[in-house]
Amino acid sequence: MKRFNLIFISLMIFRFGLSYSQITELRYENLNGACDFESHQLIANSKDELRKFSNCNFLKFDFNRYTIIGVKGSSPGHFNPVINFRILKDDHNKKVTIEVLFSGGKTCNCRVVKPLYKRMIYIDKIEDDYNFEFKSVNTDD
Numbered sequence: 001m002k003r004f005n006l007i008f009i010s011l012m013i014f015r016f017g018l019s020y021s022q023i024t025e026l027r028y029e030n031l032n033g034a035c036d037f038e039s040h041q042l043i044a045n046s047k048d049e050l051r052k053f054s055n056c057n058f059l060k061f062d063f064n065r066y067t068i069i070g071v072k073g074s075s076p077g078h079f080n081p082v083i084n085f086r087i088l089k090d091d092h093n094k095k096v097t098i099e100v101l102f103s104g105g106k107t108c109n110c111r112v113v114k115p116l117y118k119r120m121i122y123i124d125k126i127e128d129d130y131n132f133e134f135k136s137v138n139t140d141d
Contacts, residue, residue, distance in 0.1 A: 042070035
């Protein structure tokens with residue numbers, strides 16, 4: 001009986017620990033459109049922010065529901081890398097971590113022009129009081 005109670009209490013602690021986690025992984029959708037932005041990273045929560053940092057003009061984009069995220073740069077090698085994202089929202093610390101996952105584009109010492117990449121996505125609206133952090137992760141390592 002003692003063993004059963006110990007297992008039950010352990011499971012309850014584990015269950016409550018998981019159900020009250022403050023970090024959630026967010027879904028994202030690709031944003032198709034030919035536009036450019038100034039820096040290597042873009043966060044836009046409004047049309048004004050988008051116009052301030054880019055030449056993008058998404059006429060039918062709903063900034064009341066979504067936030068735009070963009071990354072650009074040059075490949076470490078002479079092939080375009082595949083770029084994906086993992087986006088974690090920490091409600092407790094008011095922080096969104098954007099992990100930019102690179103695959104391919106292996107590093108080389110060749111004398112070729114390295115291709116540029118650009119990727120834009122959108123996620124559910126993030127409140128203005130959240131901080132954003134970008135992390136690059138090479139998934140080939």
